[in-house]
Amino acid sequence: MALPPLHSFRVFESVARLGNLAAAAVELHVTTGAVSQQIKSLQGSLGVELFEKRGRQLVLTASGRELQKRVASAMGEITEAVQALRAGGQREPERVGITLSIPPADGVTWLATSLFRFMEDSRAISLRVIAATGFHQVDWRRADVAVVYGTPPWPGFWWRLLHGIRLTPVCSPQFLRGPQAIREAADLARHRLLHEDDGSQWQHWLAEAGFSCGGAEDIHFEDFGMVLQAARDGFGVALSDETVSQRDLDEGRLVRPLPISVAAVHNYYVVCSEAKRQRPEVRAFIDWLLSIGE
Incomplete structure (x- = not known):
């Protein structure tokens, strides 16, 4: 019996570790839809359900937990081998950088907690956080995505409601x-x-x-x-x-x-320029932000 594509196991390991399709998509530099399709394809090939949804999180089934143990071990060995090779060639692992602008911490404590957890769990993302109170204070030369407290429209930018207050x-x-x-x-x-x-x-x-x-x-x-x-x-x-x-x-x-x-008169929105939203990892990061704001 032929194995499913090895890439699908890498996607599975990321989703299993992060518990969220959008977070895995950010780590893998692809869209959330692509991650979802890989998981569906893997489950179809294996003939078992690997996840069940509980609230906003994806939780491993018994079959998923068994597979996750083996895949995580294998991925760990592969990662160690690659790191050893790169160390010999003095090459650093490639990481993708995303800069997020958020309001002062007192207003977004609910978001900051999830951000710290994301930065701890995601291996391939370098997340930089800067602060700005409102849309017009955001440094768009640096920020890829912003969480803004205010009221749209903001011409030339894409936005979605993040947290209705x-x-x-x-x-x-x-x-x-x-x-x-x-x-x-x-x-x-x-x-x-x-x-x-x-x-x-x-x-x-x-x-x-x-x-x-x-x-x-x-x-x-x-x-x-x-x-x-x-x-x-x-x-x-x-x-x-x-x-x-x-x-x-x-x-x-x-x-x-x-x-x-x-x-409230104003609400929290996730905002991004149309140009930067073309990056798959930025779209996936926005999906993750929206999933925790639900």
Whole structure:
């Protein structure tokens, strides 16, 4: 019985290790569709299912785990042999570089965690991360892809919604106690509202909640990280997304005083120039970003 093409085993090993078609596509410098087709072809040739989908991750079946052990061992030996040969010729393994621009870390903690995991697991990618608050601050001479907080359109660029934000008030736990405790939207009038914009986000939230009065002595910041820190320190009430502030909520630094969430005025988008999107590894990296933003 003829073996399936050896390349399909390399694709299988990458998907098995990374647990994601798009991440494997980035590592292999091909499109996500090409990886998917290779896996389907391999499963068809072997007559067994190698993966099952659980949420956003691909998980190995029992057959897949058995094959992965053998293939990973074989790939490891091949890799060591190639590295030894290249060391003799003083050649470095070829790696593909991608530069990603993201907003300041406080706004994209949910993304940063996945990025670190991707950089640890992907062997062939050199990922450089730079920072920019909004679309017009992105250094497009350096960035291949950007995660942008804002509202399209951006002429001359391709974009897709990465993470749709639903905003909810967050504050220090102290705001749940005492005579000034927040129990309903009207109670916000007794507290300072913390803004990261000109006030549009809070005005939109209050209108959706059926309440039009703002807080006392509102403060406006240009940096979302300063907004969240002020909220943690008890200086007022901020608006944040549950995903963005999940760690603060889990660890008790912030609480949700009200159960009301509304769609944000702005959202997170993945943005790329049409020219750079022609690179297969860039398209695959965008697919991976979209898969973790779902």
